[in-house]
Amino acid sequence: xxxxxRCCVCSAQTPFGLRETKCACGGTLLVEYDLERxxxxxxxxxxxxxxxxxxxxxxxxxxxxxxxxxxxxEGWTPLLRLDAAERALPLGKLWVKREEQNPTGSxxxxxxxxxxxxxxxxxxxxxxxxxxxxxxxALAAYAARAGxxxxxxxxxxxxxxxxxxxxxxxxxxxxxxxxIHDAGKIILDGKAEQGWxxxxxxxxxxxxxxxxxxGLELAEQLGWKLPDVIVYPTGGGSGIIGxxxxxxxxxxxxxxxxxxxxxxxxxxxxxxxxxxxxxxxSGPEAAVDSTPTGMRVPNPPDGQLLVRILxxxxxxxxxxxxxxxxxxxxxxxxxxxxxxxxxxxxxxxLAVLLDRGWIGPDEEVVLFNTSHAMKYWPKDGRSxxxxxxxxxxxxxxx
Amino acid sequence: xxxxxRCCVCSAQTPFGLRETKCACGGTLLVEYDLERxxxxxxxxxxxxxxxxxxxxxxxxxxxxxxxxxxxxEGWTPLLRLDAAERALPLGKLWVKREEQNPTGSxxxxxxxxxxxxxxxxxxxxxxxxxxxxxxxALAAYAARAGxxxxxxxxxxxxxxxxxxxxxxxxxxxxxxxxIHDAGKIILDGKAEQGWxxxxxxxxxxxxxxxxxxGLELAEQLGWKLPDVIVYPTGGGSGIIGxxxxxxxxxxxxxxxxxxxxxxxxxxxxxxxxxxxxxxxSGPEAAVDSTPTGMRVPNPPDGQLLVRILxxxxxxxxxxxxxxxxxxxxxxxxxxxxxxxxxxxxxxxLAVLLDRGWIGPDEEVVLFNTSHAMKYWPKDGRSxxxxxxxxxxxxxxx
Numbered sequence: 001x002x003x004x005x006r007c008c009v010c011s012a013q014t015p016f017g018l019r020e021t022k023c024a025c026g027g028t029l030l031v032e033y034d035l036e037r038x039x040x041x042x043x044x045x046x047x048x049x050x051x052x053x054x055x056x057x058x059x060x061x062x063x064x065x066x067x068x069x070x071x072x073x074e075g076w077t078p079l080l081r082l083d084a085a086e087r088a089l090p091l092g093k094l095w096v097k098r099e100e101q102n103p104t105g106s107x108x109x110x111x112x113x114x115x116x117x118x119x120x121x122x123x124x125x126x127x128x129x130x131x132x133x134x135x136x137x138a139l140a141a142y143a144a145r146a147g148x149x150x151x152x153x154x155x156x157x158x159x160x161x162x163x164x165x166x167x168x169x170x171x172x173x174x175x176x177x178x179x180i181h182d183a184g185k186i187i188l189d190g191k192a193e194q195g196w197x198x199x200x201x202x203x204x205x206x207x208x209x210x211x212x213x214x215g216l217e218l219a220e221q222l223g224w225k226l227p228d229v230i231v232y233p234t235g236g237g238s239g240i241i242g243x244x245x246x247x248x249x250x251x252x253x254x255x256x257x258x259x260x261x262x263x264x265x266x267x268x269x270x271x272x273x274x275x276x277x278x279x280x281x282s283g284p285e286a287a288v289d290s291t292p293t294g295m296r297v298p299n300p301p302d303g304q305l306l307v308r309i310l311x312x313x314x315x316x317x318x319x320x321x322x323x324x325x326x327x328x329x330x331x332x333x334x335x336x337x338x339x340x341x342x343x344x345x346x347x348x349x350l351a352v353l354l355d356r357g358w359i360g361p362d363e364e365v366v367l368f369n370t371s372h373a374m375k376y377w378p379k380d381g382r383s384x385x386x387x388x389x390x391x392x393x394x395x396x397x398x
Numbered sequence: 399x400x401x402x403x404r405c406c407v408c409s410a411q412t413p414f415g416l417r418e419t420k421c422a423c424g425g426t427l428l429v430e431y432d433l434e435r436x437x438x439x440x441x442x443x444x445x446x447x448x449x450x451x452x453x454x455x456x457x458x459x460x461x462x463x464x465x466x467x468x469x470x471x472e473g474w475t476p477l478l479r480l481d482a483a484e485r486a487l488p489l490g491k492l493w494v495k496r497e498e499q500n501p502t503g504s505x506x507x508x509x510x511x512x513x514x515x516x517x518x519x520x521x522x523x524x525x526x527x528x529x530x531x532x533x534x535x536a537l538a539a540y541a542a543r544a545g546x547x548x549x550x551x552x553x554x555x556x557x558x559x560x561x562x563x564x565x566x567x568x569x570x571x572x573x574x575x576x577x578i579h580d581a582g583k584i585i586l587d588g589k590a591e592q593g594w595x596x597x598x599x600x601x602x603x604x605x606x607x608x609x610x611x612x613g614l615e616l617a618e619q620l621g622w623k624l625p626d627v628i629v630y631p632t633g634g635g636s637g638i639i640g641x642x643x644x645x646x647x648x649x650x651x652x653x654x655x656x657x658x659x660x661x662x663x664x665x666x667x668x669x670x671x672x673x674x675x676x677x678x679x680s681g682p683e684a685a686v687d688s689t690p691t692g693m694r695v696p697n698p699p700d701g702q703l704l705v706r707i708l709x710x711x712x713x714x715x716x717x718x719x720x721x722x723x724x725x726x727x728x729x730x731x732x733x734x735x736x737x738x739x740x741x742x743x744x745x746x747x748l749a750v751l752l753d754r755g756w757i758g759p760d761e762e763v764v765l766f767n768t769s770h771a772m773k774y775w776p777k778d779g780r781s782x783x784x785x786x787x788x789x790x791x792x793x794x795x796x
Contacts, residue, residue: 048446048447049446052450052474052476053476071478072476072478072496072734072735073475073476073477073478073496073499076450077471078450078451078470078471078501079471080469080470080471084545098470098471098501100503101471101499101500101501102499103476103496103499103734103735103736104736105503105736105770105772141734141735141736142734143734144731144732144733144734145733145734147482156784160779161772161775161779163779163782164772164775164779164780165736165771165772167780167782168727168731168736168771168772169731169732169734169736170731170732173782174782174783174784174785174791175782175783175784175785176784176785176786177784177785177786178786182786185787185788186785186787186788186791189787189788189789190788190791190792329566333542333566333567333568334542334567334568335542335543336470336501336539336540336541336542336543336567337470337501337539338501338502338503338539338563338566338567372503372770373563373566374503374559374562374563374566374772374773375772377559377562379777379779381558381559381561381562381777382562382565384561384565384571384572384573385572385573386554386572386573386574386575387572387573387574387575387584388574388575388576388580389583389584389587390583390584390587390588391587393572393584393588394588
């Protein structure tokens with residue numbers, strides 16, 4: 001095997017495994033690769049000729065035999081320059097990584113593509129996930145593709161359209177009276193009896209590795225130069241862990257140098273454990289009252305590692321209100337971008353940090369738009385005017 | 399200028415223009431290019447190094463100055479092999495072009511990217527479209543990106559989520575008591591007074607040219623070899639016209655040879671004017687009673703050209719019922735694909751043609767999945783089971 005685990009706390013190395021995620025010392029296990037060997041085939045030149053897929057980085061993903069790869073066309077999403085916005089703010093350069101253009105309309109496709117490839121290589125037949133939405137629909141799609149049975153457990157107030165999506169892909173979909181960790185408890189309680197492979201955040205190694213490709217793509221799409229700041233909506237935080245792994249591996253390969261981007265975790269007021277932890281407060285939220293988005297994760301599986309990464313990169317964590325998020329969705333829509341609440345939260349977070357002077361006007365910033373706006377729309381949409389003719393239409397103009 | 403119009407009926411050549419689409423003889427004007435000049439820079443080798451965007455084919459798109467390009471990250475969508483399905487049917491090779499992975503979640507992004515680039519190059523400030531949905535939301539997004547005012551007119555029974563999407567991107571959105579052509583009449587009646595540039599199907603040259611990139615990509619993604627059959631959901635049919643232009647240009651460039659793919663237009667029973675025309679019946683539908691999808695276009699702007707293309711390629715037109723489409727959506731969902739009714743209609747059409755023996759078991763077929771499943775979901779979704787614990791969950795298992 002060209003990959004193995006290394007504990008991010010005590011640095012102990014252990015063999016790669018399907019279900020391991022924690023070291024004996026309690027630290028999270030991250031996947032390490034034989035980078036010298038990886039770089040033999042995966043040169044920068046070779047990459048330029050590879051398909052527009054996150055599997056272009058196969059040498060840095062924990063699947064031994066490519067026949068087991070479960071792919072639906074994920075990754076290599078556009079990195080769109082928001083030039084009008086960067087002039088207005090102002091900001092040196094502003095990009096948005098359009099993760100909603102993944103197969104299931106969200107960034108979760110990346111993690112599930114790798115998690116289910118690993119699972120398939122290890123002979124898994126039944127997969128289960130607890131999720132605020134998009135991870136569940138991605139699991140459902142990739143399980144369908146892999147011919148596995150999928151079980152999705154979602155908080156009952158999750159976006160209804162994403163729950164429908166799970167059903168579209170044939171997953172056994174159940175709503176749970178509680179939060180994402182309550183949904184996770186059902187899997188923990190049932191997995192021995194049901195034979196479920198648990199693909200919840202940091203319950204297996206594939207998802208964080210899949211998210212790593214966001215960091216690899218960002219580097220390649222920017223010509224192997226990283227931006228000053230990455231603003232990322234944060235729930236469980238596997239995307240931050242994955243991107244940090246990506247940057248460290250790229251540095252070890254000698255493909256990037258200098259400082260890593262300052263990573264900013266954005267959360268919503270009412271459930272911001274990473275923001276609390278960054279300011280030295282720990283322990284569970286007194287009362288969770290944020291909206292049901294992917295950022296609502298009261299007990300992230302490894303909050304300590306997230307804090308360490310944010311500190312190590314010189315980053316920060318910032319909370320924004322539900323109202324700020326709604327306004328930011330309007331702004332992003334008027335830039336032509338279909339932005340989920342989580343994606344819009346990055347815009348709101350950027351505004352806060354520009355305001356504080358934490359981000360300077362000459363800096364280069366990347367926002368992650370993790371999902372489509374429409375996946376979150378309530379059933380009680382606005383009522384639109386209805387006409388029969390141009391004359392009718394003229395009458396209703398202001 | 400390196401591009402101009404040629405009438406598809408009388409072959410007369412005229413200068414390219416923003417609003418022309420019909421020759422004096424009544425034929426549709428198609429854009430022609432100086433292919434020799436295009437091939438100087440756009441070699442096959444050069445293409446391999448270009449970005450994963452439909453604008454990689456800029457030499458074959460009618461924008462003179464690249465500064466006017468209005469892009470949101472469209473095109474170069476994945477071509478996914480459905481290997482499990484091709485073994486089961488059986489079929490030589492089966493692919494699905496995942497057009498739902500475009501920026502606005504549909505293939506309409508391609509046409510609007512080009513239409514608004516052309517419009518921007520010509521100084522347009524206000525754009526209007528009549529649409530069954532996805533063309534309107536794409537117009538809205540690209541107009542937002544271009545800083546233009548957008549006016550969208552949609553049949554009142556169009557998918558509510560797509561109407562919402564238009565609003566998300568800031569378009570002035572109006573529902574019309576009627577069909578797509580009734581919505582179009584409002585634009586025709588108002589455009590002089592309002593100064594609207596009409597970007598309805600075949601009202602300007604950009605949209606069909608944008609759709610052309612689907613054909614160019616298909617050829618490049620398959621290594622400059624085309625499939626035997628393309629199955630395409632058809633409303634106004636600009637995608638068929640565009641892909642046919644693509645293949646003819648590629649043949650003239652000497653990049654492909656042999657027969658063109660047989661193009662199959664799929665429509666829904668209750669509004670299938672192309673199916674009627676192919677069997678020699680013409681005139682308007684007696685009564686339109688199909689579901690409100692992009693295929694519901696009772697009077698396609700140039701049905702004659704569509705019939706000619708289908709005949710010339712040895713293709714056909716086939717109608718499928720709303721029930722067939724619903725079943726096909728379930729099938730595609732269980733293959734892991736988020737398929738709109740239009741995309742699923744291609745699966746249903748494929749089944750009909752395999753059944754008839756019109757498509758043989760050794761052939762290579764490409765389906766076009768034009769949009770995401772979720773954009774069409776009704777507000778009265780199914781009710782999912784709700785539990786508090788694993789024990790609860792076990793009780794409700796069958």
